[in-house]
Amino acid sequence: xxxxxxLLITLGGLFLNHAQxxxxxxxxxxxxxxxxxxxxxxxxxxxxxxxxxxxxxxxLVKVEVHGHSSLYGDEQELQALLDGKVQxxxxxxxxxxxxxxxxxxxxxxxxxxxxxxxxRFQKRAKGRQLLRSMEKHNILGLAYWHNGMKQxxxxxxxxxxxxxxxxxxxxxxxxxxxxxxxxxxxxxxxLPFSELYAALKDGRVQGAENTWSNIYSQNLxxxxxxxxxxxxxxxxxxxxxxxxxxxxxxxxxxxxxxxxIDEVTFSVNHAAAARNAQDRKRVIDSGAxxxxxxxxxxxxxxxxxxxxxWQQFEDSIGAELLKAAETVNRKQQE
Ligand code: LMR
Numbered sequence: 001x002x003x004x005x006x007l008l009i010t011l012g013g014l015f016l017n018h019a020q021x022x023x024x025x026x027x028x029x030x031x032x033x034x035x036x037x038x039x040x041x042x043x044x045x046x047x048x049x050x051x052x053x054x055x056x057x058x059x060l061v062k063v064e065v066h067g068h069s070s071l072y073g074d075e076q077e078l079q080a081l082l083d084g085k086v087q088x089x090x091x092x093x094x095x096x097x098x099x100x101x102x103x104x105x106x107x108x109x110x111x112x113x114x115x116x117x118x119x120r121f122q123k124r125a126k127g128r129q130l131l132r133s134m135e136k137h138n139i140l141g142l143a144y145w146h147n148g149m150k151q152x153x154x155x156x157x158x159x160x161x162x163x164x165x166x167x168x169x170x171x172x173x174x175x176x177x178x179x180x181x182x183x184x185x186x187x188x189x190x191l192p193f194s195e196l197y198a199a200l201k202d203g204r205v206q207g208a209e210n211t212w213s214n215i216y217s218q219n220l221x222x223x224x225x226x227x228x229x230x231x232x233x234x235x236x237x238x239x240x241x242x243x244x245x246x247x248x249x250x251x252x253x254x255x256x257x258x259x260x261i262d263e264v265t266f267s268v269n270h271a272a273a274a275r276n277a278q279d280r281k282r283v284i285d286s287g288a289x290x291x292x293x294x295x296x297x298x299x300x301x302x303x304x305x306x307x308x309x310w311q312q313f314e315d316s317i318g319a320e321l322l323k324a325a326e327t328v329n330r331k332q333q334e
Contacts, residue, residue, distance in 0.1 A: 027061055027062040029061075029062050029087075031085070031088070032049065032064065032089070033086045035193045036068070036213075036218075037218070038067055040147070041213060044268065045264055048268075050063035052264065053260055071086070073192045074091060075173075078091065078139070081139065084242060087245050093106040093236055093238055094235070095173060099139055102133050102321060103134075104316060105325055106118075106233075107174050108309060108313065108317075108322075109232050109303070109306040110307065112328065115148055115149060116330075121325050121328040131143075139243075140241050144236055144237065144238060144265070145237040145238075145265060145272075146273075147236055148272055149231040149234055151210070151212065151215065152209050153289070154207035155225055155226070157226045157228055157292045158207075158230070161183075164181070164185065168186065169187070169208055170191045174190075175313075189204065200220060211276055214235070216279035216280075216283050221288050222288050227289050227291050229293050231299075310322065
């Protein structure tokens with residue numbers, strides 16, 4: 001047995017040789033709940049985490065993945081984490097609105113030019129600090145996982161901001177996202193992800209914003225005649241746990257879990273763009289929804305119409321953080 005394995009099975013301060021133990025070790029169970037399909041960046045990340053944990057922490061830790069809102073929907077999952085009913089989640093950054101106002105930075109429209117800029121911001125000290133911005137609420141961030149940039153889907157093409165006026169959009173529970181649509185004369189409804197398809201189908205809302213992987217895997221394209229490629233904001237995740245659970249783990253187990261999380265994060269974040277590109281192609285190939293690109297000028301008009309939202313939220317996010325985020329784009333926005 002390697003030294004690493006001996007260290008890993010140092011449970012509760014006792015050296016316990018797994019092979020020689022008289023009693024079988026009761027495994028630590030990590031329930032990982034999420035709301036998306038398996039064939040998405042987050043769905044794949046959760047499954048890879050389970051696979052690596054069960055391979056490397058053989059018998060000591062077991063991971064139960066509950067995808068597709070099958071255990072908790074996004075309205076209940078954070079409370080379930082606080083109550084110790086689940087140990088890991090990866091909600092989208094828009095879902096932490098009641099716990100961290102700084103995380104609103106990720107919802108600001110047209111702040112990040114692309115996913116590479118988001119990645120740079122998340123890796124800088126200011127971005128990393130945000131992983132710990134909810135500790136007083138007993139939520140500990142372990143990593144950022146990418147999904148991708150959001151597109152606007154609707155019952156009509158949205159090439160100009162005025163095209164959105166009068167439509168009702170489903171949004172995640174974020175006040176920034178509400179303000180973004182207010183700017184263009186649209187109304188919003190905060191609805192859980194699990195209700196999105198039905199709400200679009202029965203006409204409760206006429207539009208939404210999401211990534212290609214969610215648009216494809218939730219079949220949203222079959223109930224949205226047009227998808228306008230705006231790339232106007234990011235939909236990324238924070239992998240979170242409950243610090244009471246996390247710091248209660250034996251040191252060797254926690255260290256190995258951290259190494260696995262680094263590996264899974266690398267894999268998710270490197271595969272996310274390709275996965276979204278593949279799902280964009282699948283939507284186009286289906287012929288069920290028309291995909292409309294924006295010219296640089298049309299995109300600028302969208303950006304200008306939503307830009308006042310930055311000022312609106314500057315105080316709650318913090319001017320310094322906003323300035324730091326603006327510097328990660330490669331090109332200066334004209
Ligand atoms: C949404 O509610 O649209 C997303 O946050 C779902 C997800 O987890 O990707």
